[in-house]
Amino acid sequence: MSEEKQEEKKEKKGFFARLKQGLTKTRDNIVRGIDSVFSGFSSIDDDFYEELEEILIMGDIGVNATGDILERLKREVKEKHVKEPSGCKQLLIESIREQMQVDTAAYDFEQEKSVIMVIGVNGVGKTTSVGKLAGRLKESGRKVLIAAADTFRAAAGDQLAEWARRAEVPMVGGSEGADPASVVYDAVTAAKARGVDVLLIDTAGRLHNKKNLMEELRKMNRIIDREFPDAHRENLIVLDGTTGQNALVQAREFGEVAELTGIILTKMDGTAKGGIAVAIQSELNIPVKYIGVGEGIEDLQRFDADEFVNALFDVSGEEDGDD
Amino acid sequence: MAFESLTDKLQRVFRNLRSKGRLTEEDVRAALREVKMALLEADVNFKVVKQFIKAVEERAIGQDVMNGLNPGQMVIKIVNEEMIALMGSETTEITMQPGKAVTVIMMAGLQGAGKTTAVAKIAGKLKTKGKKSLLAACDIYRPAAIEQLQINGRKQEVDVFEMGTDHKPVEIARSAIAHAEKNGHNVVILDTAGRLHIDEDMMAELQEIKAGVAVHQTLLVVDAMTGQDAVNVAKEFDEKVGIDGVVLSKMDGDTRGGAALSIKAVTGKPILYVSMGEKLSDLEQFYPDRMANRILGMGDVLSLIEKAQENIDIDEEKSREMAGRMKKGKFDFEDYLESLKQMRNMGGLSSILGMLPGMGIKSADIDSEASDRQLRQSEAIVLSMTKAERRNPKLLNPQRKYRIAKGAGVDVAVVNRFVKQFEQSQKVMKQLGGGGKHGRGMFGGFPGRKGGFPF
Ligand SMILES: Nc1nc2c(ncn2[C@@H]2O[C@H](COP(=O)(O)OP(=O)(O)O)[C@@H](O)[C@H]2O)c(=O)[nH]1
Numbered sequence: 001m002s003e004e005k006q007e008e009k010k011e012k013k014g015f016f017a018r019l020k021q022g023l024t025k026t027r028d029n030i031v032r033g034i035d036s037v038f039s040g041f042s043s044i045d046d047d048f049y050e051e052l053e054e055i056l057i058m059g060d061i062g063v064n065a066t067g068d069i070l071e072r073l074k075r076e077v078k079e080k081h082v083k084e085p086s087g088c089k090q091l092l093i094e095s096i097r098e099q100m101q102v103d104t105a106a107y108d109f110e111q112e113k114s115v116i117m118v119i120g121v122n123g124v125g126k127t128t129s130v131g132k133l134a135g136r137l138k139e140s141g142r143k144v145l146i147a148a149a150d151t152f153r154a155a156a157g158d159q160l161a162e163w164a165r166r167a168e169v170p171m172v173g174g175s176e177g178a179d180p181a182s183v184v185y186d187a188v189t190a191a192k193a194r195g196v197d198v199l200l201i202d203t204a205g206r207l208h209n210k211k212n213l214m215e216e217l218r219k220m221n222r223i224i225d226r227e228f229p230d231a232h233r234e235n236l237i238v239l240d241g242t243t244g245q246n247a248l249v250q251a252r253e254f255g256e257v258a259e260l261t262g263i264i265l266t267k268m269d270g271t272a273k274g275g276i277a278v279a280i281q282s283e284l285n286i287p288v289k290y291i292g293v294g295e296g297i298e299d300l301q302r303f304d305a306d307e308f309v310n311a312l313f314d315v316s317g318e319e320d321g322d323d
Numbered sequence: 324m325a326f327e328s329l330t331d332k333l334q335r336v337f338r339n340l341r342s343k344g345r346l347t348e349e350d351v352r353a354a355l356r357e358v359k360m361a362l363l364e365a366d367v368n369f370k371v372v373k374q375f376i377k378a379v380e381e382r383a384i385g386q387d388v389m390n391g392l393n394p395g396q397m398v399i400k401i402v403n404e405e406m407i408a409l410m411g412s413e414t415t416e417i418t419m420q421p422g423k424a425v426t427v428i429m430m431a432g433l434q435g436a437g438k439t440t441a442v443a444k445i446a447g448k449l450k451t452k453g454k455k456s457l458l459a460a461c462d463i464y465r466p467a468a469i470e471q472l473q474i475n476g477r478k479q480e481v482d483v484f485e486m487g488t489d490h491k492p493v494e495i496a497r498s499a500i501a502h503a504e505k506n507g508h509n510v511v512i513l514d515t516a517g518r519l520h521i522d523e524d525m526m527a528e529l530q531e532i533k534a535g536v537a538v539h540q541t542l543l544v545v546d547a548m549t550g551q552d553a554v555n556v557a558k559e560f561d562e563k564v565g566i567d568g569v570v571l572s573k574m575d576g577d578t579r580g581g582a583a584l585s586i587k588a589v590t591g592k593p594i595l596y597v598s599m600g601e602k603l604s605d606l607e608q609f610y611p612d613r614m615a616n617r618i619l620g621m622g623d624v625l626s627l628i629e630k631a632q633e634n635i636d637i638d639e640e641k642s643r644e645m646a647g648r649m650k651k652g653k654f655d656f657e658d659y660l661e662s663l664k665q666m667r668n669m670g671g672l673s674s675i676l677g678m679l680p681g682m683g684i685k686s687a688d689i690d691s692e693a694s695d696r697q698l699r700q701s702e703a704i705v706l707s708m709t710k711a712e713r714r715n716p717k718l719l720n721p722q723r724k725y726r727i728a729k730g731a732g733v734d735v736a737v738v739n740r741f742v743k744q745f746e747q748s749q750k751v752m753k754q755l756g757g758g759g760k761h762g763r764g765m766f767g768g769f770p771g772r773k774g775g776f777p778f
């Protein structure tokens with residue numbers, strides 16, 4: 001069994017190996033939890049569901065999303081006449097997997113002329129993600145420009161400049177205290193003039209409950225729409241995978257000022273349970289497009305629901321037994 | 324609004340409680356299950372919640388939850404007290420070395436927690452107390468981390484020590500302390516790189532600093548928005564490096580900050596500061612009661628409980644008398660006036676309805692002014708009665724009612740309706756009173772807006 005697993009891991013290396021590696025602890029926790037539940041119960045009863053509820057909540061999935069998942073699970077268990085806790089586990093995995101599927105069109109922007117604004121609260125990993133994304137797109141042959149529209153935080157421009165250097169892409173803007181809207185304007189103008197494929201805009205961290213900062217963001221978003229109407233637009237919100245239920249609020253509030261097209265979920269190399277991603281999918285229907293799994297330039301992965309759920313529950317090598 | 328607050332949640336819970344009237348053990352359990360869910364939504368760690376709920380349950384069921392205040396308020400009171408108890412008693416300060424000795428403070432935490440910002444804020448705070456700080460740039464990894472610290476230092480007019488990115492953090496720390504001793508600094512604050520608690524090499528780096536130089540205070544900076552993982556982070560940092568206190572960052576957001584409760588519960592280490600904003604001055608002391616309030620989100624209710632308690636203490640005697648008569652169905656208009664008085668002491672119906680979790684009424688969705696108006700009208704009616712009439716409602720014949728209506732400036736139909744409702748309430752009270760051991764106070768006799776009581 002474990003040999004099989006090893007082989008499988010090798011096969012998948014280079015794609016989700018890193019994530020899986022990062023998620024080991026998470027997976028272990030959840031799997032251990034799940035397994036103990038499934039083995040500790042001989043039948044599917046209220047106590048069993050209650051235990052499941054606890055485990056899902058412990059994974060930051062949140063009370064509401066957990067409720068939805070369990071409701072669906074109960075319905076299916078009934079419809080399909082599932083009697084064994086282990087069969088219930090398969091249903092649970094399937095249900096979350098289904099919920100987390102990302103449309104392939106989600107990555108169209110990588111191949112088109114696009115302007116991507118990267119937004120989120122303080123310290124979640126915006127600048128790092130812009131750097132990683134720039135590296136990734138540059139690698140695939142795109143002509144990338146990055147704009148340093150965080151003119152607020154001390155040395156933010158220097159930090160992004162270092163990422164521009166690492167990704168080997170040019171950068172515009174970045175002087176502290178400058179008007180971020182004008183940086184955006186200049187960047188769009190430069191992108192058009194230089195025939196850039198992808199313009200990545202790093203923005204200052206802002207808490208979603210700060211009205212004027214959110215208005216500033218709205219303005220920046222409008223400028224891009226107005227100045228570059230032909231471009232494929234993306235607004236990616238960066239969420240720290242360690243964040244609890246507030247991440248939902250963040251996504252909701254940022255979406256109010258700049259329509260969100262996707263999520264970058266960072267710091268998934270820690271013990272943060274990817275559960276928050278499930279909650280977000282479930283409650284806001286915004287796809288997670290990338291996952292940050294480290295501080296290196298290569299530590300950004302496309303989000304893949306199958307791999308994600310597999311890593312989460314580690315069902316490899318167990319599936320054949322069922323069905 | 325953006326999210327259903329814990330207040331709303333608890334209000335819903337306690338509305339359900341109220342509607343059941345008297346509480347059974349199962350009721351308390353059911354309610355606490357909801358409280359549990361609400362706390363989880365505030366990101367308090369599941370295990371902490373479980374432990375916490377158990378403590379509250381033990382107290383709530385063991386005690387006379389149904390006495391004094393109304394049951395919902397009583398439970399909130401216990402929840403609040405237990406939370407404050409769990410979060411630690413009073414505010415603590417960073418312990419300084421005596422005399423001229425240099426105090427070394429090391430900051431630690433996950434990536435993006437807000438360490439660099441906190442470093443500068445603490446230095447600024449210490450400066451107002453006459454301490455001269457030196458900030459040591461020990462984050463040699465993140466691009467522009469040193470520049471960020473330098474700029475923050477300049478803004479606070481605090482010195483910054485750096486050796487670039489080619490020296491080990493422990494060496495930088497050692498040199499910084501030597502520099503501080505030579506240059507008359509009282510405090511050295513080490514700004515370390517953000518790291519994952521499961522990153523063995525990086526955790527070893529912090530251990531190395533602690534082994535290499537005398538660190539007097541290790542402060543863990545934690546993002547207030549952290550979810551269930553907060554306990555793992557805090558525990559690992561505490562076990563591997565050893566922490567003396569916690570700084571809670573990004574508290575100016577709208578997170579309930581349940582992580583604070585979790586961290587305190589698993590480490591037992593005091594939360595020293597909360598970081599409330601982007602300005603370097605926005606560093607505040609930590610107050611457990613305020614934090615409990617925030618996590619519970621029920622400040623208004625808590626102050627109501629306080630008021631109610633005072634009120635009940637004063638009027639306990641009268642309440643007991645009243646309750647005795649209530650039981651026998653002898654509650655009269657004099658008692659009614661007394662109830663009104665008590666209620667007025669607490670700020671009137673509209674403010675009480677607004678504050679009561681049990682009512683679950685937002686000022687927006689009731690016409691509380693109309694209710695207050697109605698209350699005043701009822702009072703006017705009673706005041707237009709003679710003392711004998713108030714003591715013995717049976718005296719009220721049509722003639723007397725007509726006189727009373729004139730006195731109160733209302734239609735006689737209003738008086739009729741009022742008296743009728745009053746009689747019905749008497750019956751209800753008699754039934755309720757039969758089973759009750761104690762007086763239920765004025766809140767107990769307050770069956771709600773649509774109840775039989777003639778408000
Ligand atoms: N472990 C880990 N750290 C990350 C990840 N993404 C960003 N970081 C770190 O988080 C911190 C804050 O990142 P930064 O990009 O400056 O955040 P910003 O304020 O949103 O721009 C830095 O120390 C980054 O190195 C990730 O996926 N994993």
Ligand SMILES: [Mg+2]
Nearest residue numbers: 126127150156
């Ligand atoms: Mg940034």
